[in-house]
Amino acid sequence: METLWSVRRPVRDLRPGDHAWLAYSGEDEQRHIAGAFVRDGLLAHDKVVYLTGSARDAVPGLTPDLPAHLLTVLAAEPPGGERLDPRAAAAMLAAELTRARRAGFRAVRLAADLTWALGGAGGLDPLLDLERRLDRAVAPSTSVTALCQVDRRRGRPADLAAMRAAHAVHATPDPEFEDSVLCVVRTFQPAGLALSGELDASRHAILDQALAAASAATAGDVHLDLAGLGFIDLGAINILADAAARHAGRGRIVLDRIPAQLRAVLETVGWHMLPGLSLSGPNLT
Amino acid sequence: MSEPFTHRLLPYDGVDEFLAGALPFLRDGVDQGDRVLAVTGVGREELLREELGLAAAGVEFADAATWYGHPSRTLADCLSDADNTAWQGRRLRVLGDPVWAERRQPLEVVEWQRIEAILNVAFRGTGATILCPYAGSLPAGVVAAARRTHPETVRDTRAVPNPGYIDPWAYSAECDREPLPEPPAGTDRLRIDRPDLYWLRAYVSDYARRTPLPEEDLQRLLVAVTEIVTNSLRHGAPPIALRMWTETSGEPALVCEVTDEGRWPSGSAFGLVPPRPGATGPGGRFGLWAVRLLCSIVQIRTGDRGTTVRLRLGLPAVPAARVGAGINRA
Structure with missing residues (x-):
């Protein structure tokens, strides 16, 4: 077959x-x-x-x-x-x-x-x-x-x-959340979440909740697969940074497969403003 | 840090007066073990190196054209340098030649002048010392403005209080006293009445893609617009509306304007002061400040007649005919 x-x-x-x-x-x-x-x-x-x-x-x-x-x-x-x-x-x-x-x-x-x-x-x-x-x-x-x-x-x-x-x-896995704009799915290898669609203030609570659950379920680094994410607003970037601070004792929050245009935004804000967040894989140049 | 922060104006006429003020400032820094940074043009760098002799080895030179890249970014980077240097137990000493005053568009000059004022707030407690040499040959308004944004003036190597100096926030408010020019006639007005901004971004993208705005800048614009509209939805008053247009006179720019009927509370920092990493609590920490970094220029007017935020992103220079073809909305 x-x-x-x-x-x-x-x-x-x-x-x-x-x-x-x-x-x-x-x-x-x-x-x-x-x-x-x-x-x-x-x-x-x-x-x-x-x-x-x-x-x-x-x-x-x-x-x-x-x-x-x-x-x-x-x-x-x-x-x-x-x-x-x-x-x-x-x-x-x-x-x-x-x-x-x-x-x-x-x-x-x-x-x-x-x-x-x-x-x-x-x-x-x-x-x-x-x-x-x-x-x-x-x-x-x-x-x-x-x-x-x-x-x-x-x-x-x-x-x-x-x-x-x-x-x-x-x-x-069944998505943790899914509507016409955003989809959040748990991942297991590596442990974390796959985010696709667009993330803004109307879905901050969903992101916060999903991150808290992923953090609680994960002993080491929490990986976020962002390959399918087309937009992230500043509030959501703040939420990621806060989640990283809360997870700091156990590991980092690693951003995998981040699209180039999202990366440009994070770099404009500056990595020094986002302690605990790191990039992984081929994006790390 | 025991040293207080200082921000001094060095008005000068001719090279001799420039050197008479700049050389002791730089030499003192080298002698005291400061981190000494001279931001100036290539010609001035040669001159300073020659005059400093061996002491030049203790001075970092930065090309002013690059260093003054973006008002909010330059302020944030320099502040972070000052913090890091202070953390190492040293003092940051900057000679900042305001090359922006000669070449830039009026809109941008206003923003650099505003930064000269705001840095008096932002650098408090860093122990840094900044000396800004202003040539007498600069436009009269530029030197007059500098007298209002520098707490002290250097005269015969002595620092004396500057009688013209005013409160940085008062100065910043003066920069915004002039009403913004009306949007071009016939500009579409999009009402925003739902919290889901997905469709707003689609609208902004569609418009921006008909201009020469690079794809990376489009993403910056989308993040900035989303932030401003989110603020309006949360704190402003309806109706909230969006307008977009391009400007081809002066520095070509894509302009995106968000208006609402609300009024920002007095005492707002308008995102002008860079947040310190880890110094603030969760929630909205770097919203408006990041918006300034994402755009070329952000203009804000808030008052009894509502609030207007204009986000400007510079457009790459392309033949005028192409710009016209790209933005013709008829």
């Missing part, structure tokens, strides 16, 4: 027929994206089927007072380290989908954490076989949405690329 036609889609916009991919870099990112996928399903009273290695693995996104019939956790790792049996795993999922349909569920969310299978006996082939079977079952469906995840720290780059290529949709 080729990735040329793969699309990136916020997790809230995944829809039946999507067989989506998420390579997370930590628990925080998994909770943020896969957790949202599970939680949104449970809150909508859809059936959620969570496939994982062992029944002891934590399921992200659980809701309080969860009605038991909404969630089924399937443990797919064969005991004793045998190789993954893709046919058996697919059959187990198919049976669960049939049960859900018979129970009258309109929609089913299938979330699979396949990290355990990455280093398994038999290598990548059984995993890719399982993905092909999943794709055949999900792609034509009008009721099933699937999200496959792995911890990218546990996979070899070539394996991750092959797995990624087996998915037409790549799940991205």
